[in-house]
Amino acid sequence: MVPTPSDILGVVMSQKSDVAALFDKLRAGSRDGDGVTRDTYGPGEEFAHRLIAAHAENMGLETRRDHAANLFMTLPGADRNAPCLMTGSHLDSVANGGNFDGAAGVIAGLVAIGSLQRLGLRPRCDVTAAAIRAEESVWFEVSYIGSRSAFGVLPAGALEAKRVDTGRTLAEHMAECGAAIDDVRAGKASLEAGSIKAWVELHIEQAPQLVAASLPVAVGTGVPGNFRYPQVKIVGEYAHVGLPRRFRRDAVLAASEFAVGLDEIWKKSDASARPMAFTIGRFHTDPKEHALTKVAGALTLSLDVRAYDKVHLAELESAVLELARDVGQRRGVKFHLGARTSADVAPSHPDVFAKLIDSAKMLGIPAMPLASPASHDTATFTVAGVPSAMLFVRNANGSHNPREAMEIDDFLQAAAVLTYWLAAEATSTAT
């Protein structure tokens, strides 16, 4: 029997004070100034994993950690061999970030499973909430470390990436959290597309589109793909402040022209209704060399470019490379692009997307389709071949900062959509 919409709303909303208390515990244990720091494969993330695992064990769920220390919390189904339903998100955060980015999706999974338990629903297949490791790529500048390790597709060399603050390798940090490095290196998989019927990730919205639309919930249309150059170095020539303009090979002016040129590309893309985004997160001269009275001979910057369409992304990369060549020639500088990383475009599965829209409709919760520009582990699931989609929760003030402002009532509405979808799928006889 599928529970009625009002049963589901009632049981989800009844967990409001427990949910608020769990978010508070998470914040209290990872507080850092105004915000929280749950550092990837560090003490902050580890604390969150232990807290959530203990909570799941209290609920009577089966918990397991895989070779990359990802956490899976399962309500067993009648047929343990049937492909499972999976939901979840990540527990790490950026430094001095907000309490909800990532954690909301893990806690929503526990709320949904707790609701199925309270409704006495015995699922036909396992229902699993996942707490994925290392989604925030600020720490190691590698995307989707936890989810890619779970599917055995972490790129070669990633284990040797150094954490930006400690200077120690991913392998060392993972080992400290109990990961089996040899298995990660060998590309062992703890998840296989064939054994997951569908994946849904709930996440706070990181832009103000739901706030602007006065809606609590959105269903994601897809996760953008990206290409990244974390260490672009522009090399000109250091010179005396008195050097006339025509002799200068100024790295700061070249980098500025490059940045403005990228913005022109973005404007054109917007004008032709092809969504994209580019970000230069770091932009700096060398503090050992730079000075008030010196023409800067070198500048380092990071570049992230993202879009929703594979062809568009490839066109953007050609345009970026051409721009670098042009600016280099005009300014007499050299662009050393350095290492490149990328992630494929991951559109939502039409069937999962439609079922989430239907679930919201059945519950009377207003929801809209939304293209979120952020990266999410859902992309790894999609690329691996798991039917996937995302739910977004209204959130003022963006994310990756202490001012994230998700309302628990909005969160519970999104969790109710997730619960309805899980209940319908877990009782469905369709395979």
Ligand SMILES: [Zn+2]
């Ligand atoms: Zn996130």
